[in-house]
Amino acid sequence: MRALEEDLALSATDLSNFLSCRHRTALDMAVAYGKRKRPHFQDPLLDLLIERGKKHEQSYVESLLKDGLTVVDLTVVADRVGLVERTLEVMRQGPDVIVQGGLLGGMWFGKPDIMRRVPKTSGLGAWSYEIYDTKLARETRAGTILQLGLYSEMLGGAQGVCPELFHVITPDRESPLHTYRVNDYAAYFRLIRDRMEETVKLGDEAIAEANYPEPVEHCEICCWIGECRTRRRHDDHLSLVAGIARLQRRELVSHDVPTLGALAVMPLPLTFKPKRGSADSYTRVHHQARLQLGSRDLKVPLHELRPFEDGAGLCRLPEPSPGDIFLDLEGDPFAVEGGREYLFGIVTIDAEGEPSYRGFWAFTDREERRAFETVIDLMVQRAKDHPGMHIYHYAPYEQSAFKRLMGRYATREQELDSLLRAERFVDLYAVVRQGVIAGVERYSIKNLECFYTFVRSVDLADANRCLHAMEQALEMQCPDLVPTEVRDAVEGYNKDDCISTLRLRDWLETLRAQLQASGTLVPRPEPKEGATMGRGDRCQSVDARVSLRRGERFRCRAIP
Numbered sequence: 373m374r375a376l377e378e379d380l381a382l383s384a385t386d387l388s389n390f391l392s393c394r395h396r397t398a399l400d401m402a403v404a405y406g407k408r409k410r411p412h413f414q415d416p417l418l419d420l421l422i423e424r425g426k427k428h429e430q431s432y433v434e435s436l437l438k439d440g441l442t443v444v445d446l447t448v449v450a451d452r453v454g455l456v457e458r459t460l461e462v463m464r465q466g467p468d469v470i471v472q473g474g475l476l477g478g479m480w481f482g483k484p485d486i487m488r489r490v491p492k493t494s495g496l497g498a499w500s501y502e503i504y505d506t507k508l509a510r511e512t513r514a515g516t517i518l519q520l521g522l523y524s525e526m527l528g529g530a531q532g533v534c535p536e537l538f539h540v541i542t543p544d545r546e547s548p549l550h551t552y553r554v555n556d557y558a559a560y561f562r563l564i565r566d567r568m569e570e571t572v573k574l575g576d577e578a579i580a581e582a583n584y585p586e587p588v589e590h591c592e593i594c595c596w597i598g599e600c601r602t603r604r605r606h607d608d609h610l611s612l613v614a615g616i617a618r619l620q621r622r623e624l625v626s627h628d629v630p631t632l633g634a635l636a637v638m639p640l641p642l643t644f645k646p647k648r649g650s651a652d653s654y655t656r657v658h659h660q661a662r663l664q665l666g667s668r669d670l671k672v673p674l675h676e677l678r679p680f681e682d683g684a685g686l687c688r689l690p691e692p693s694p695g696d697i698f699l700d701l702e703g704d705p706f707a708v709e710g711g712r713e714y715l716f717g718i719v720t721i722d723a724e725g726e727p728s729y730r731g732f733w734a735f736t737d738r739e740e741r742r743a744f745e746t747v748i749d750l751m752v753q754r755a756k757d758h759p760g761m762h763i764y765h766y767a768p769y770e771q772s773a774f775k776r777l778m779g780r781y782a783t784r785e786q787e788l789d790s791l792l793r794a795e796r797f798v799d800l801y802a803v804v805r806q807g808v809i810a811g812v813e814r815y816s817i818k819n820l821e822c823f824y825t826f827v828r829s830v831d832l833a834d835a836n837r838c839l840h841a842m843e844q845a846l847e848m849q850c851p852d853l854v855p856t857e858v859r860d861a862v863e864g865y866n867k868d869d870c871i872s873t874l875r876l877r878d879w880l881e882t883l884r885a886q887l888q889a890s891g892t893l894v895p896r897p898e899p900k901e902g903a904t905m906g907r908g909d910r911c912q913s914v915d916a917r918v919s920l921r922r923g924e925r926f927r928c929r930a931i932p
Contacts, residue, residue, distance in 0.1 A: 393590045
């Protein structure tokens with residue numbers, strides 16, 4: 373996005389950002405008008421990936437030259453106006469391929485990687501062009517569809533006829549070409565484009581005022597994340613309340629409860645009948661806000677035990693065993709179709725009572741299968757050596773990942789089934805959410821570490837950057853680009869998560885002991901033996917595919 377005198381020049385990236393967050397559009401407009409400076413957003417692999425992308429494009433162009441096609445490369449033309457004019461001149465000449473041309477359509481400017489000639493009559497003559505875009509990612513996403521749909525429409529304006537298809541070239545050696553019909557997605561990208569054009573006419577200040585920076589998935593990859601978080605904290609925004617839903621926030625605002633502080637002192641029982649959700653759900657978020665408000669400026673936040681419920685919360689803690697395993701996986705749901713679990717981490721307790729960590733890396737299908745089998749075999753052996761052993765993890769991701777891996781590779785079905793039937797896996801997130809109210813903004817394990825004074829060996833800010841770099845490399849099929857220090861940081865982060873899970877289990881055991889000492893009986897779950905899996909169960913288990921998406925992305929189906 374850039375300002376040209378009083379007008380804005382928009383790009384496909386701007387359209388994708390608008391789809392994710394309109395408040396970001398307002399901030400980017402302010403940068404274009406010179407009112408703000410864009411925050412620096414460090415990305416350790418960005419330069420390397422840009423270079424890899426250029427090489428991928430160059431490799432494809434070289435393959436076209438080897439096929440005897442005529443190629444005109446306009447990369448050296450830097451001026452936008454000159455590039456658009458030169459591109460149109462070259463299109464009229466009719467070469468087979470145009471590289472890095474420029475297209476203009478109203479307030480939109482685009483530089484498609486490649487335009488290839490096709491035998492379809494247009495205003496140019498007995499030929500026209502279609503868009504080909506080289507992408508390192510092997511999964512076509514919403515941003516790519518918006519980008520190529522926009523390019524196709526601008527190309528249609530330049531040549532007098534809209535192209536029928538657009539194409540994505542990936543590094544996949546078996547099927548690199550993915551083809552899509554423009555009309556299949558035309559309504560989608562025109563709708564988003566028209567909405568953005570109408571919105572930017574309002575001006576950056578009006579857009580920012582009308583669109584509060586609500587937390588969304590896009591925040592995690594946005595350069596404005598720090599500023600928006602500061603704004604929400606300054607406003608004491610309701611999104612700071614752990615576990616509150618957006619619909620609940622809207623309901624509370626409609627009843628003059630606009631902040632966390634107001635929610636914390638809201639009278640109970642409710643003085644209104646909620647249109648969205650049950651009254652009990654608002655009572656729960658009230659208690660959460662009350663503890664968070666009371667925890668401000670405290671080194672260790674407040675916490676309370678939830679009302680005792682048999683079979684829930686602390687009652688889900690089994691008897692500790694020296695054979696217990698503490699598990700954490702690092703995965704990227706978009707590295708390959710179905711996701712990739714690229715680091716399996718486990719901690720066990722050694723003979724001296726100290727935590728012992730082992731990590732298993734996996735960048736390919738073969739390595740992932742081997743790591744999965746190794747970890748399952750280790751669990752089965754520990755269960756034989758220590759019949760009371762359990763596998764502790766935080767949140768249901770690990771169990772779901774194991775089920776998916778079992779189905780993908782059709783291996784260790786009986787072993788995993790036995791572990792699941794014996795209820796060896798213990799989700800400490802469920803124990804916490806059912807048993808404890810904590811004065812924290814999120815119930816992630818990182819936010820709970822203050823209660824058991826756990827100090828991480830890898831700074832979380834550094835770990836997040838390195839995790840992002842690792843995921844980028846995996847999605848672009850180039851893990852060889854990852855520097856040693858990045859890989860070491862990711863493994864250190866994974867080790868910290870495993871040990872933190874151990875310390876969390878110990879803290880929850882302390883709470884259980886305190887509750888027992890107060891006279892409340894807290895029964896442990898009854899031990900169960902793993903049953904042999906029948907044929908029907910086995911088929912059902914193998915067929916089960918568990919979605920591990922940590923965030924939804926638009927998935928596009930190419931033309932066969």
